[in-house]
Amino acid sequence: MKVVRTIGEMQRLTTRLRQEGSLGFVPTMGALHEGHLELVRAAKRRCDRVVVSVFVNPIQFGPKDDYHAYPRDFKRDRLLLARVATDVVFYPDVREMYPDDYATYVEVEGLTKYLCGRSRPGHFRGVTTVVTKLFNIVKPDVAVFGQKDAQQAFVIKRMVRDLNFPVDIVIVPTVREPDGLAMSSRNVYLTQEERRQATVLYQSLREGEAMIKSGERDARRVKQALRRLIRTAPLAQIDYVEIVDTSRLHPVKTIKGEVLIALAVYFGRARLIDNLIVRG
Ligand code: AMP
Numbered sequence: 001m002k003v004v005r006t007i008g009e010m011q012r013l014t015t016r017l018r019q020e021g022s023l024g025f026v027p028t029m030g031a032l033h034e035g036h037l038e039l040v041r042a043a044k045r046r047c048d049r050v051v052v053s054v055f056v057n058p059i060q061f062g063p064k065d066d067y068h069a070y071p072r073d074f075k076r077d078r079l080l081l082a083r084v085a086t087d088v089v090f091y092p093d094v095r096e097m098y099p100d101d102y103a104t105y106v107e108v109e110g111l112t113k114y115l116c117g118r119s120r121p122g123h124f125r126g127v128t129t130v131v132t133k134l135f136n137i138v139k140p141d142v143a144v145f146g147q148k149d150a151q152q153a154f155v156i157k158r159m160v161r162d163l164n165f166p167v168d169i170v171i172v173p174t175v176r177e178p179d180g181l182a183m184s185s186r187n188v189y190l191t192q193e194e195r196r197q198a199t200v201l202y203q204s205l206r207e208g209e210a211m212i213k214s215g216e217r218d219a220r221r222v223k224q225a226l227r228r229l230i231r232t233a234p235l236a237q238i239d240y241v242e243i244v245d246t247s248r249l250h251p252v253k254t255i256k257g258e259v260l261i262a263l264a265v266y267f268g269r270a271r272l273i274d275n276l277i278v279r280g
Contacts, residue, residue, distance in 0.1 A: 001082045003089045007097075007137050010090050014051070014139050017087075021048025025140030025167075027131060030054040031071035031185035032080050035175035039144040040084045042172045051138050052081055053090040055097065059105075060126025066269065071188050090138065097133065106132045108155045108162070111249045115151045115262050116273065119239050127152055128159050135165055143167050148174040148182050150260055150275040154249060174274070176202065182274045189270035197233035198267050204229040205276045208243075208261045212278050217255045219243040230265060239264035239271065246277065255280040 004010045017023055024043030028036050032054075043050045054077055061067035074091065081089055105125055111117070112124040135143070145153050153171045160169055175183050180202030181195075190198060204226040211222050226241045241263045245252050252259060262275040 001078075001086055001089060003078065003091055005091055005093065005096070007092065010051075010088075010092075010137050011139075013088065014137070017049050017051075018139065018141075022141045023047055023139070024050045025134070025138045025143045026050065026052045027134050027143070027145075028052060028054055029056045029070065029185065030077045031073060031188070032077045033175075033183045033185065033187075035146055035148060035183040037080060037084050038175050039146060039172050040081065040086055042170060043142060043144045044085060046142050046170065047140075049087045050085075051088040051090055051140065052086050053092075053134055053138070055090075055092055055130070055134075057097075057126055057130040058094055059098065059129060060123050062120055062122060065120070066186075066189075066271075069189075069269075071185055090134075097130070105129045106159065106163075108159050111151070111155050111158055114244060114249060114251060115240065115242055116264060117151065119264060124152070124155050128155060131156055131159070132163075132165075135167055140167055142170055144170045144172060146174060147171050147275070147277075148184070149273070150262060150277070151249060154246075180206075182272070184272060186270045186272065190267055194235050194267040194270065197235050198272060200230055200233040200236065201263060201265060201272060201274045204241075205261055205263070205274060209276055209278045212255055212259070212280050217280065219252050219255055219259075222255070222261070226261070226263065230263070233267075235267050237266040239266060 024047030026039045026043050056070050106128040107125045157169050179199045181198050208222045208226050223241050230236050244260050246258045258279050264273045
């Protein structure tokens, strides 16, 4: 497994790799867990070679976000990536990606108006900008993302379509702990008690799904039920609980067709997100 630290070297290597076969790509911010490794396996199944990037992208964090505290452990990430037969790890410095006079950004409108786009202004602009840069550096045939970040998956797919990137986007289902909690690099922030209570998130999503499956069509009532259940965990601080359509990601009043139930909840300093797609 090769570790590449500069954009120039990555671009030269990728040009060579693409002559030998198809190239898969998995962008990550490191602090890897089984969820990330599933994405690498999915890329491996589809492509001859796989590149994984490990880069904590400063421009997708707001001033009050956890950029500096975000967990970093490249030694461990490197071992895990070697174990799932990653071919290349792209691990650039912040200066390499964003020189002092950096000035160009990519923005997807509409889809970023609600959910995390509303709670974290500028977040998706940071994500779409870094993913654009990474696509230009790695030039993959296939790029793999997780359903755990549902809005991100929609936004990236739209960006790829709108800007005609020659990349196939694959979305992998959310990988969960045995008790249902979605795996996340931020779970390491949780105290034992917060971790115990955080199981309420997936339970509430499943409750919402059950209500919709049994015929409830009033989104307000479903959201109320989710919020009630989440509040049974005294350490939970709700950021949002929302039900949106899966074409525009705008909140719905009446549930018909496919909807996304999405939530963001703080436990201590960990802001956890989770979601389910449900067909009404
Ligand atoms: P991150 O390192 O958190 O930026 O995530 C990198 C990629 O891994 C993104 O496409 C995430 O959606 C995906 N990912 C993170 N957690 C999970 C999970 N529990 N299951 C599936 N994919 C995940």
